[in-house]
Amino acid sequence: MYCADCHEAGLAGQTIPGEGVRVTIGAYEADDTFVKVADGFLRRTGVEPVHG
Numbered sequence: 001m002y003c004a005d006c007h008e009a010g011l012a013g014q015t016i017p018g019e020g021v022r023v024t025i026g027a028y029e030a031d032d033t034f035v036k037v038a039d040g041f042l043r044r045t046g047v048e049p050v051h052g
Contacts, residue, residue, distance in 0.1 A: 002041050009037045 002021055006013030011034055012024040025034055042048070 002037075005037050005041050006034075009033050011037065 003013035003015055006021075006023055011030060012026075014022050014024075016022050023034060025031060
């Protein structure tokens with residue numbers, strides 16, 4: 001489900017058993033996209049995002 005969100009946003013995400021998800025970001029601009037996708041996914045699944 002999260003990898004599908006990444007794919008829709010133009011990011012490459014891969015589920016790694018025992019680790020979670022590995023996301024490949026090829027451009028600096030994609031960092032912001034990744035954060036937005038992660039934030040939206042966490043909110044949609046009922047988890048409060050942690051911002052440092």
